[in-house]
Amino acid sequence: MREVAVKVNGAIRRDSMKDNELLLDFLRDKLEVRSVKAACWRGECGLCTVLLNGRLVKSCLVLAVEADGGDVKTVEGISENGELAPIQKAFIEHGASQCGFCTPAWVLASHELLKRNPDPTDEEIEVAVAGLLCRCGTYAQTKEAIHSLARPGQRRQLEKLVKSVG
Amino acid sequence: MSFGSPYTTLPDFEYHRASSVDDVIRLLKEFGDEAEVMAGGVGLMAFMKERLLSPGHLIDIKDVKELRQIAFSAGDGLIIGSAVTIEEVAASQDVKARYQALHEAATKTADPMIRARATLVGNLCEAIPWVDSPPVLMALDATVEIAGSGGRRTVPVGSFIKGPVEVDLASDEFVTKIQVPDRGQASRSAFEKFTGGSEFALASVAVSVGVADGKRKARVIFGSINSTPVRCVEAEQVLQEAELGQSSIRKAADVASEKVECVSDVLASADYRKHLVRVITTKALGRLAQA
Numbered sequence: 001m002r003e004v005a006v007k008v009n010g011a012i013r014r015d016s017m018k019d020n021e022l023l024l025d026f027l028r029d030k031l032e033v034r035s036v037k038a039a040c041w042r043g044e045c046g047l048c049t050v051l052l053n054g055r056l057v058k059s060c061l062v063l064a065v066e067a068d069g070g071d072v073k074t075v076e077g078i079s080e081n082g083e084l085a086p087i088q089k090a091f092i093e094h095g096a097s098q099c100g101f102c103t104p105a106w107v108l109a110s111h112e113l114l115k116r117n118p119d120p121t122d123e124e125i126e127v128a129v130a131g132l133l134c135r136c137g138t139y140a141q142t143k144e145a146i147h148s149l150a151r152p153g154q155r156r157q158l159e160k161l162v163k164s165v166g
Numbered sequence: 167m168s169f170g171s172p173y174t175t176l177p178d179f180e181y182h183r184a185s186s187v188d189d190v191i192r193l194l195k196e197f198g199d200e201a202e203v204m205a206g207g208v209g210l211m212a213f214m215k216e217r218l219l220s221p222g223h224l225i226d227i228k229d230v231k232e233l234r235q236i237a238f239s240a241g242d243g244l245i246i247g248s249a250v251t252i253e254e255v256a257a258s259q260d261v262k263a264r265y266q267a268l269h270e271a272a273t274k275t276a277d278p279m280i281r282a283r284a285t286l287v288g289n290l291c292e293a294i295p296w297v298d299s300p301p302v303l304m305a306l307d308a309t310v311e312i313a314g315s316g317g318r319r320t321v322p323v324g325s326f327i328k329g330p331v332e333v334d335l336a337s338d339e340f341v342t343k344i345q346v347p348d349r350g351q352a353s354r355s356a357f358e359k360f361t362g363g364s365e366f367a368l369a370s371v372a373v374s375v376g377v378a379d380g381k382r383k384a385r386v387i388f389g390s391i392n393s394t395p396v397r398c399v400e401a402e403q404v405l406q407e408a409e410l411g412q413s414s415i416r417k418a419a420d421v422a423s424e425k426v427e428c429v430s431d432v433l434a435s436a437d438y439r440k441h442l443v444r445v446i447t448t449k450a451l452g453r454l455a456q457a
Contacts, residue, residue: 019181019224041174042212043280044365056279061208065181066226131277 004068008033009077017064023057024048026064027072035075035104046132049105050074056112058131075104078111087111090145098136105132110146119150176211177220184225187232187313190340195315197223198337205233205249206283209292225340233342238264243348248287248341253278255286265346266457267305267355267372271298274359287341293327293394296366300327301389302357304397305372308346314339330393349376356453358446359390366390368434369442371422373450375405382406386418386447391428391439398422401447410455419447 001016008031015030024041027033027050037047041060048059051073052066078085087110090096097103106129113120113128120128125143134142184190194201202221204210205228213219227233233249238260246255255261256272275281275289275298289299290310303323310326312319315338323344326334335341353376359367370389377383384405388396401422408414428439 018178020176020178022176038174041215043208046277046279049279055282057283058279061206061211061280061283063176063181063207063224128278131279 002065002068004065006064006067006069007071009073019063019065021064022060023050023052023062023064023067023072024059026067027059027074033074033076037101037104039101043131044133045102046109047102047105049108049132051077051108051112056109073108075108078108085111086149087114087145090148091142094141094145094148096138096141096145098134098138102132102134102136106134106142110142114146114149120146173215176214177217179221180223182223182225184227184230186230187342190225190227190230191313191315191338193223193225194338194340197225201225201337203227203340205285205288206251208280208284209288209294227340235343238348240348242345244344244346246286246344246346248285248343250285250287251282252276252284252286252289253281256281264349264353265306265355267302267357267374268346270357271302271359271372274298274357287344290323290326290344291333291335291341293329293331293333295330295393296370296390298357298359298367298370298389301370301387301395302355302372303344303346304387304395305355305374305385306346306349307385308344310341311343311345312339313342318342320345324395324397327394349374352377354454354457355385356450356457358450358453360442360446362434364433366433369428369439369446371443371446371450373405373447373454375410375454386422388422388426388443391426391443393429396426398426400425405451410451412455415448415451415455418451419444422447 003016005012005014013031017026024038027036036050039045039047043058043061046058049056050059053070087107091107109129109132117124125146182193200222202210202224204224204226227249233247235247236250236254236258238244252272252275262269286299289297308323309320310323321334328334355374357372359370361367367390369391372387374385384402386398386401401418404414404418404421423440423444426443428436430436
């Protein structure tokens with residue numbers, strides 16, 4: 001067993017773990033962060049997605065020891081002052097969640113996408129979420145939710161201008 | 167809840183985080199057969215969950231600075247260290263400008279989260295029949311640098327892959343980097359794969375054309391159609407004898423489809439793969455002709 005300290009959603013969590021423990025199981029079973037879903041355990045569905053040191057990772061493909069001294073953020077960490085984050089409200093408004101099982105991963109990935117790219121195209125959204133599956137098939141609604149938060153960039157203004165002229 | 171079963175858990179091992187190449191060699195010397203080298207761990211963990219591998223020791227090379235290098239220079243060509251992620255390869259402007267086949271394969275590998283963890287060298291070392299990097303690196307005449315207790319040695323990618331899931335590595339050796347020669351401005355390459363919606367390619371091809379010693383030089387290498395990458399010398403000859411154009415492309419694609427040996431498996435029949443060989447070869451060469 002090895003003693004580790006991982007920052008999870010801003011709070012340092014200390015625990016012991018075996019070297020062969022997955023970050024996924026460490027978060028769910030030891031730290032009881034239940035928004036991180038376990039489904040395929042082989043990096044295909046993406047439902048165990050978390051942020052590790054600022055990067056999205058599938059936590060079933062990361063050893064818990066790799067997160068020692070690191071910073072993990074899950075969907076619980078994106079809301080502020082007990083208020084839902086804008087992307088969470090947008091998911092509700094646009095029905096981008098049906099059974100809800102994959103929703104934490106999608107919310108987190110969409111939140112990150114909008115931080116890097118405030119006005120993504122459909123194609124950019126598709127590339128960004130390529131590693132996530134939703135068996136209810138709410139892909140179109142997710143796109144709508146993301147678009148609803150887009151800060152109109154120059155591209156969109158240009159498109160409008162072209163349309164108005166054409 | 168991991169149910170304590172295979173597929174969801176990893177076998178027991180001791181984790182080591184190496185800080186230098188010498189550190190890796192020292193650990194490999196100590197644990198040898200019992201150890202596996204890990205960078206992103208994406209492929210390795212899949213094998214371990216299936217209990218196809220149960221190493222007693224994992225040596226993580228992510229922190230080794232020398233192995234994190236990706237750089238191009240006119241003399242050395244492209245150097246990709248074994249801890250360089252596929253995302254870093256896809257983002258490299260040098261790769262995009264000079265090694266198009268590698269850029270295309272890297273950007274089409276799995277998904278963004280996998281690309282951010284998985285390494286190109288890890289993909290190569292898996293040597294699974296349907297991974298993309300072996301045919302691409304072979305079409306670009308890449309070599310692999312290997313380090314071990316006995317020093318360093320360099321082998322071409324084509325001979326590094328000895329069989330399905332089998333590479334030319336002794337138990338005390340590991341890959342430090344891939345080197346892809348500078349092919350000059352005149353050379354071009356392309357990569358095409360057909361997945362048919364499956365997770366894995368049913369057939370892939372990497373093609374390159376250029377000039378060496380005043381003569382036309384071509385490489386046509388297929389992946390996913392047999393247990394190891396398949397080079398089609400006959401198609402290369404067609405491309406070396408004639409200017410790249412509609413008729414030489416058609417001839418090269420026909421020759422490739424006729425000559426290469428394809429396997430039948432659960433994903434596709436050999437006949438279907440031969441059809442795909444013609445289609446993807448035509449597409450890849452067609453893009454080269456337009457470039």
